[in-house]
Amino acid sequence: MDLLDRDGLTEREFLERYRAGDYERPSVAADMVIFTVTDEEADSYRKLAEKELRILLIRRGGHPYLGKWALPGGFVRPNETAEQAAARELREETGVDDVYLEQLYTFSDIGRDPRTWVMSCSYMALINSDKLELKAGDDAAEAAWFKLSYRLLRERKELAEDGYVKTLEYELKLSSEGEELKAVVARTMTAKSTSTGTDYAIVLNDGLAFDHAKIIACAIERLRGKVNYTDIALHLMPKLFTLTELQQVYEVISGKELLKAAFRRKVADLVAETDHYTENAGHRPSRLYRRNLED
Amino acid sequence: MDLLDRDGLTEREFLERYRAGDYERPSVAADMVIFTVTDEEADSYRKLAEKELRILLIRRGGHPYLGKWALPGGFVRPNETAEQAAARELREETGVDDVYLEQLYTFSDIGRDPRTWVMSCSYMALINSDKLELKAGDDAAEAAWFKLSYRLLRERKELAEDGYVKTLEYELKLSSEGEELKAVVARTMTAKSTSTGTDYAIVLNDGLAFDHAKIIACAIERLRGKVNYTDIALHLMPKLFTLTELQQVYEVISGKELLKAAFRRKVADLVAETDHYTENAGHRPSRLYRRNLED
DNA sequence: TAAATAGTGTCTGTGAGACAATATGAG
DNA sequence: CTCATATTGTCTCACAGACACTATTTA
Numbered sequence: 001m002d003l004l005d006r007d008g009l010t011e012r013e014f015l016e017r018y019r020a021g022d023y024e025r026p027s028v029a030a031d032m033v034i035f036t037v038t039d040e041e042a043d044s045y046r047k048l049a050e051k052e053l054r055i056l057l058i059r060r061g062g063h064p065y066l067g068k069w070a071l072p073g074g075f076v077r078p079n080e081t082a083e084q085a086a087a088r089e090l091r092e093e094t095g096v097d098d099v100y101l102e103q104l105y106t107f108s109d110i111g112r113d114p115r116t117w118v119m120s121c122s123y124m125a126l127i128n129s130d131k132l133e134l135k136a137g138d139d140a141a142e143a144a145w146f147k148l149s150y151r152l153l154r155e156r157k158e159l160a161e162d163g164y165v166k167t168l169e170y171e172l173k174l175s176s177e178g179e180e181l182k183a184v185v186a187r188t189m190t191a192k193s194t195s196t197g198t199d200y201a202i203v204l205n206d207g208l209a210f211d212h213a214k215i216i217a218c219a220i221e222r223l224r225g226k227v228n229y230t231d232i233a234l235h236l237m238p239k240l241f242t243l244t245e246l247q248q249v250y251e252v253i254s255g256k257e258l259l260k261a262a263f264r265r266k267v268a269d270l271v272a273e274t275d276h277y278t279e280n281a282g283h284r285p286s287r288l289y290r291r292n293l294e295d
Numbered sequence: 296m297d298l299l300d301r302d303g304l305t306e307r308e309f310l311e312r313y314r315a316g317d318y319e320r321p322s323v324a325a326d327m328v329i330f331t332v333t334d335e336e337a338d339s340y341r342k343l344a345e346k347e348l349r350i351l352l353i354r355r356g357g358h359p360y361l362g363k364w365a366l367p368g369g370f371v372r373p374n375e376t377a378e379q380a381a382a383r384e385l386r387e388e389t390g391v392d393d394v395y396l397e398q399l400y401t402f403s404d405i406g407r408d409p410r411t412w413v414m415s416c417s418y419m420a421l422i423n424s425d426k427l428e429l430k431a432g433d434d435a436a437e438a439a440w441f442k443l444s445y446r447l448l449r450e451r452k453e454l455a456e457d458g459y460v461k462t463l464e465y466e467l468k469l470s471s472e473g474e475e476l477k478a479v480v481a482r483t484m485t486a487k488s489t490s491t492g493t494d495y496a497i498v499l500n501d502g503l504a505f506d507h508a509k510i511i512a513c514a515i516e517r518l519r520g521k522v523n524y525t526d527i528a529l530h531l532m533p534k535l536f537t538l539t540e541l542q543q544v545y546e547v548i549s550g551k552e553l554l555k556a557a558f559r560r561k562v563a564d565l566v567a568e569t570d571h572y573t574e575n576a577g578h579r580p581s582r583l584y585r586r587n588l589e590d
Numbered sequence: 591t592a593a594a595t596a597g598t599g600t601c602t603g604t605g606a607g608a609c610a611a612t613a614t615g616a617g
Numbered sequence: 618c619t620c621a622t623a624t625t626g627t628c629t630c631a632c633a634g635a636c637a638c639t640a641t642t643t644a
Contacts, residue, residue, distance in 0.1 A: 026371070046621060061301075098490045287624090577594070
């Protein structure tokens with residue numbers, strides 16, 4: 001490359017002389033919503049265990065939001081990508097590695113961190129409860145798995161000239177051994193004849209730090225969307241599982257009951273039979289399946 | 296909030312004393328893939344015009360990548376969100392405002408900008424060719440609308456122990472009055488029994504700056520995906536349009552031919568009839584529709 | 591009248607929803 | 618034998634793919 005710029009410099013010369021300007025720069029954090037599924041004890045030994053969707057939160061030990069619960073995360077360092085930073089945090093917090101990791105959205109609202117200018121590049125991770133055992137409670141920071149519930153609370157639609165504004169308010173509840181956090185997140189869709197836009201806002205926030213309620217809402221919606229047309233839910237399953245367990249996971253994610261026959265047809269290509277069966281179930285044993293890695 | 300931290304400070308005191316640390320911070324750019332659809336002149340006055348999908352590129356006037364073509368974009372400033380920065384750039388480059396704008400992905404590969412540490416928070420914008428007229432050629436920087444073609448070039452699948460690696464190579468071609476840019480982008484999906492990941496890489500790059508070939512690939516894939524289950528394509532249409540024109544836009548985005556009857560059934564709820572018709576078409580006139588803002 | 595496109599009708603197969611019927615192990 | 622779940626069968630309905638047919642304008 002021998003092109004010369006306005007100052008008569010080659011690219012190499014330009015780069016040698018380049019000094020980062022004095023523009024203010026943001027800090028960029030990688031924050032993660034780490035999902036897992038756990039069993040809730042059943043009433044009777046003959047009944048099946050119910051499944052719960054949980055996410056990992058960490059209690060803040062310093063200002064700001066001292067004592068509130070936050071998503072695990074940390075700043076991206078100069079010689080890593082945001083994804084590597086997320087993977088590093090995941091390893092530090094849970095000890096697990098090599099799991100499903102997907103970038104969600106980059107939040108950059110001004111003032112979202114009261115200290116300084118911080119953007120959050122958010123990720124979603126899915127880990128199965130097998131791996132989970134490794135790290136029950138470990139280091140100094142207080143961490144806990146919160147049971148998650150996310151449901152539509154209110155739906156509003158206002159017609160404007162030239163379009164409408166639709167607002168969906170969702171209630172986010174997180175609970176873990178006595179702790180109960182609650183938030184309401186509003187998703188506003190503005191449709192005009194020319195443009196369309198979606199915007200999240202926190203309507204109510206009790207116990208969560210920063211704008212993390214938004215990030216969690218964003219993660220659940222992504223998860224719910226992808227459950228229906230990918231094999232993403234299989235990342236929440238252990239090596240071997242029954243189809244009923246898989247169905248329970250689909251149900252707890254989407255918040256809907258599914259019909260058994262239709263469900264089995266739908267996931268038929270995503271799983272592969274094994275010759276193993278459940279034992280001592282108090283009823284007919286169930287065939288165990290594993291994730292199908294064919295197509 | 297009267298909680299005190301380890302140093303006995305309230306949150307207010309903490310924030311008053313807070314000084315941004317000396318950690319190195321990245322610059323964050325908002326880069327945009329601006330799509331539009333234009334008509335290509337037909338051979339005969341009786342034939343319909345074909346549609347072309349185009350994106351806006353800007354020729355770099357300084358190092359690095361002097362003379363190469365880059366996506367419009369710029370650094371996010373301290374008192375704006377990344378989205379506002381994208382909207383601002385869009386306004387500066389095209390003069391249009393109030394269009395469909397969607398965040399795509401944040402790219403943070405190390406070394407993606409040879410000058411310094413720069414992340415790119417990328418956006419996709421859709422504008423219709425009506426608005427386009429406003430700004431044909433305007434300011435100092437050389438800008439041009441490039442016709443876009445993106446097709447699967449090669450597909451490879453390698454079985455590993457415990458999973459497989461699938462690589463899809465796409466050819467990206469951009470052309471505008473003599474200029475012809477070409478790139479090959481590989482999308483690698485790694486599936487193991489535990490994890491799954493997707494990764495983009497630039498295999499070949501002729502004429503595009505930075506990692507912008509990746510960003511463009513990412514945008515096309517998002518657009519192709521969403522065309523099938525949202526009304527996103529309507530943002531590329533003028534106020535009034537025929538169903539055949541809309542079908543052409545669907546076809547040029549997805550790269551597939553569609554059947555007329557099925558297509559009309561599919562978009563029936565997304566559009567609304569008007570009482571206007573095309574004129575002087577050299578054949579039967581066509582009813583004009585507009586975007587339906589009902590549901 | 592011919593060319594070219596607009597717009598509609600209908601057959602068929604696929605697949606999801608719904609529900610029913612049968613199977614099996616623990617106790 | 619009963620409980621509770623596992624697993625399979627099948628009926629119906631909605632809908633997309635495929636193709637054909639009719640309608641309407643301009644030159």
